[in-house]
Amino acid sequence: MEQQGISRKDLEPMIGTRGRVSEVMNRKRGLTIEMIRRLHEGLGISADVLIQPIRPERAAA
Numbered sequence: 001m002e003q004q005g006i007s008r009k010d011l012e013p014m015i016g017t018r019g020r021v022s023e024v025m026n027r028k029r030g031l032t033i034e035m036i037r038r039l040h041e042g043l044g045i046s047a048d049v050l051i052q053p054i055r056p057e058r059a060a061a
Helices: 008-015 018-025 033-043
Strands: none
Touching: 008 018, 008 033
């Protein structure tokens, strides 16, 4: 996001509501195929990158 200068608000047309964007960004919800298509077309992000499974964040050691 930083590289392309976009905000979470800019992702709403591609992902959905503000709440849904938040869930995706916080890794609580995965991307749907339709979201992946919109992000790929709208931002030029490789679909291969977008289809990677969500990896849970590691607990602090």
